[in-house]
Amino acid sequence: MTEDNTHEAMPENDTQARESHAQTATDGGVAAGRETADYLDAEVNIFRPSTPFMRDHLRIIWVMFAAWALLVFGPVVATYFATDAMTSVTVLGFPLHYLLTAVVSPTGALVLSFVYARRRDRLDSAYGIDHSTGGDDPDPAATATDGGGGE
Amino acid sequence: MTPLQLLPDALNASFKAVPAVMVSAMLLLFLGIGYVFRVADTEDLWVAGRSIGNVENGMAIGANWMSAASYLGMAALIALSGYYGLAYVVGWSTGYFILLIFLAAQMRRFGKYTAPDFVGDRFDSDAARAIAALTTILIGFVYSVGQARGMGLVGIYVFGGDYTTMVVLMMSITVGYLALSGMLGATKNMAVQYVILIVAFLAGLYAVGWTQGYSTILPHIEYGALLSELDSQFTEPFATDSFYLWVATAFSLIVGTCGLPHVLVRFYTVESERTARWSTVWGLFFICLLYWSAPAFAAFGTDLYANVVGPVYGANGMSGAEGDVIVVLASQLANLPEWFVGLVAAGGVAAAIATTAGLFISASSAAAHDIYTNIVNPDATQRQQLLIGRGTIVALGAVVTVTALDPPALVGELVALAFSLAGLVLFPMFFLGLWWENANRQGALAGMTTGLVIWTAAVLNELVLATDAGPVVPVYADVFPAVGAALAGTPIVFAVTIAVSLATEEPDERIKRIVRQCHSPEPMGQQESAEEVATDGGQVSAESQPSSDAESDGGPRRGE
Numbered sequence: 001m002t003e004d005n006t007h008e009a010m011p012e013n014d015t016q017a018r019e020s021h022a023q024t025a026t027d028g029g030v031a032a033g034r035e036t037a038d039y040l041d042a043e044v045n046i047f048r049p050s051t052p053f054m055r056d057h058l059r060i061i062w063v064m065f066a067a068w069a070l071l072v073f074g075p076v077v078a079t080y081f082a083t084d085a086m087t088s089v090t091v092l093g094f095p096l097h098y099l100l101t102a103v104v105s106p107t108g109a110l111v112l113s114f115v116y117a118r119r120r121d122r123l124d125s126a127y128g129i130d131h132s133t134g135g136d137d138p139d140p141a142a143t144a145t146d147g148g149g150g151e
Numbered sequence: 152m153t154p155l156q157l158l159p160d161a162l163n164a165s166f167k168a169v170p171a172v173m174v175s176a177m178l179l180l181f182l183g184i185g186y187v188f189r190v191a192d193t194e195d196l197w198v199a200g201r202s203i204g205n206v207e208n209g210m211a212i213g214a215n216w217m218s219a220a221s222y223l224g225m226a227a228l229i230a231l232s233g234y235y236g237l238a239y240v241v242g243w244s245t246g247y248f249i250l251l252i253f254l255a256a257q258m259r260r261f262g263k264y265t266a267p268d269f270v271g272d273r274f275d276s277d278a279a280r281a282i283a284a285l286t287t288i289l290i291g292f293v294y295s296v297g298q299a300r301g302m303g304l305v306g307i308y309v310f311g312g313d314y315t316t317m318v319v320l321m322m323s324i325t326v327g328y329l330a331l332s333g334m335l336g337a338t339k340n341m342a343v344q345y346v347i348l349i350v351a352f353l354a355g356l357y358a359v360g361w362t363q364g365y366s367t368i369l370p371h372i373e374y375g376a377l378l379s380e381l382d383s384q385f386t387e388p389f390a391t392d393s394f395y396l397w398v399a400t401a402f403s404l405i406v407g408t409c410g411l412p413h414v415l416v417r418f419y420t421v422e423s424e425r426t427a428r429w430s431t432v433w434g435l436f437f438i439c440l441l442y443w444s445a446p447a448f449a450a451f452g453t454d455l456y457a458n459v460v461g462p463v464y465g466a467n468g469m470s471g472a473e474g475d476v477i478v479v480l481a482s483q484l485a486n487l488p489e490w491f492v493g494l495v496a497a498g499g500v501a502a503a504i505a506t507t508a509g510l511f512i513s514a515s516s517a518a519a520h521d522i523y524t525n526i527v528n529p530d531a532t533q534r535q536q537l538l539i540g541r542g543t544i545v546a547l548g549a550v551v552t553v554t555a556l557d558p559p560a561l562v563g564e565l566v567a568l569a570f571s572l573a574g575l576v577l578f579p580m581f582f583l584g585l586w587w588e589n590a591n592r593q594g595a596l597a598g599m600t601t602g603l604v605i606w607t608a609a610v611l612n613e614l615v616l617a618t619d620a621g622p623v624v625p626v627y628a629d630v631f632p633a634v635g636a637a638l639a640g641t642p643i644v645f646a647v648t649i650a651v652s653l654a655t656e657e658p659d660e661r662i663k664r665i666v667r668q669c670h671s672p673e674p675m676g677q678q679e680s681a682e683e684v685a686t687d688g689g690q691v692s693a694e695s696q697p698s699s700d701a702e703s704d705g706g707p708r709r710g711e
Binding site for chain 2: 039040041042043044045046053054057061064065068071072073076079080083086087090091092093094095097098099101102103105106107108109110112113114116117120121124127129130
């Protein structure tokens with residue numbers, strides 16, 4: 001899968017540029033028109049994130065993607081290469097390979113999904129983004145309540 | 152033609168009054184709900200007015216997702232194929248995470264109606280739209296054949312009768328219900344269907360575990376202790392199928408999850424991109440409830456079968472038809488009361504109907520909206536669109552019914568074929584379309600064609616043209632197994648799409664702006680699509696009224 005090599009491929013941008021961008025992003029909230037233009041002029045390429053928001057978002061995505069890949073394909077690969085060890089160890093009555101595949105993988109994906117949604121919400125609030133759908137409701141608590149529904 | 156009569160021998164096939172009344176009442180309930188929420192307008196038919204919330208959409212994701220393949224087919228594969236069956240558990244659950252981090256919210260921001268809509272608009276090509284629409288219809292067809300087989304087999308337990316009658320009966324009910332209700336009705340129903348199927352499945356698992364002394368409060372873990380008593384084939388890794396096939400199957404199911412049009416449309420029905428994210432988490436939780444249980448149910452069923460009926464593996468072992476009803480069969484072998492086994496069977500029917508509904512709606516909107524209105528007759532009235540949509544549902548129902556009379560594989564395998572198709576043709580378009588603005592029309596056309604060819608060749612090779620001696624070209628089947636063709640195939644499709652895109656002209660600035668809008672953190676209005684925002688911003692500069700309107704729709708600006 002192509003995405004696997006991408007951790008190296010992600011450019012580590014110098015902090016200075018990052019900070020100045022971040023500033024635009026946070027303060028830019030006031031001038032709505034200019035903000036839109038900013039995002040609409042920034043290239044979208046998964047290996048070359050061009051806005052601070054995308055860079056921060058993609059960092060979360062890639063780290064969690066790596067964790068996910070390990071959880072999903074780790075057990076079966078380990079079972080293939082160390083068949084005896086994986087099948088002879090017993091945990092909770094299960095042979096280890098069976099437990100890891102049948103129980104841990106799906107559960108892990110669920111936990112990761114929850115963590116991702118939480119982190120993305122936090123990222124949104126760091127960038128001053130509010131998804132409450134009313135549009136006229138200035139109360140920041142609305143977001144919190146919304147989020148409560150999601151947990 | 153003389154259809155093969157599938158008969159799960161160990162299943163008690165006779166008319167049973169109480170289960171029959173239960174299943175009939177459930178079907179009437181679906182019809183009733185569908186009728187109450189029936190629709191006359193296309194926005195409601197296809198995306199339920201974009202008004203569905205977190206938990207409700209999570210349940211709809213769950214019900215839409217968990218078909219007869221999850222309810223019946225997964226336990227069957229685990230019972231019949233042992234460790235290989237777990238590739239289905241892993242593939243069908245963990246794929247949602249990839250969908251969540253890479254596609255869900257961006258798709259919501261794109262804000263169109265259907266998967267072909269996305270492909271057609273993103274790559275600015277009616278040909279691409281047509282290929283995506285045909286793929287959607289093909290996916291709906293293959294997937295539904297599995298559902299029809301599942302419903303037919305379960306129907307035998309409830310109503311007696313033979314397999315053919317049951318398939319025809321169940322499919323007629325599904326089609327009638329769909330033609331009446333549309334997406335809003337179907338979505339309202341999905342929450343109900345989810346509750347029925349999960350309650351039935353868990354109740355069945357707990358009751359079997361409890362009465363047979365396998366488990367008490369947490370059968371999802373307690374079945375572990377039983378594993379050592381089962382035939383070693385149940386747990387032995389790679390006993391029947393190779394390591395490569397395991398990985399290929401899991402991979403195909405994962406990318407297929409991210410490419411299925413009826414899964415995707417669930418993100419178009421929600422209020423906002425944030426709801427799209429959280430409802431994915433909820434959906435995965437609801438899915439896991441069943442996926443944690445399926446291996447346990449399979450283990451109980453396998454043990455009961457070995458004790459009561461005979462050896463599970465080998466020449467006279469469990470048949471495919473028996474395997475596909477192992478969940479119902481286990482409840483019957485545990486001597487649970489007839490009404491209770493009926494409940495478990497009803498859950499299977501609810502699962503099959505909910506998914507078939509989602510698939511048929513996707514297929515009908517592909518035909519009416521993407522092919523008819525966008526390509527054939529741009530002036531189509533709503534009435535004409537609805538007519539074409541409903542006509543597609545009826546026609547597809549008929550073709551599925553006929554094919555399901557002699558299905559070439561198990562429920563789970565049939566459904567997996569649809570996943571490998573989605574993973575090969577649509578997933579690369581969604582992924583590249585959203586994450587690489589330079590992916591262009593020529594690239595998409597070349598990529599989708601490559602994907603379709605790989606899949607068609609795999610299915611012809613292994614299922615349609617294969618003889619008793621095996622696949623026509625064994626080497627091809629080794630590299631591109633039909634249920635797992637995406638492992639080797641999807642990277643090829645990616646490579647072709649990227650190479651052709653690089654070799655040809657970059658897409659228009661207009662398209663690039665739409666892609667960028669999908670990734671902008673700025674909130675968008677409930678009824679807004681990325682195209683509207685991007686185009687508004689493009690034509691008029693910073694002082695523009697439309698642009699700031701669009702902005703304020705989404706949410707309050709910060710005061711400083």
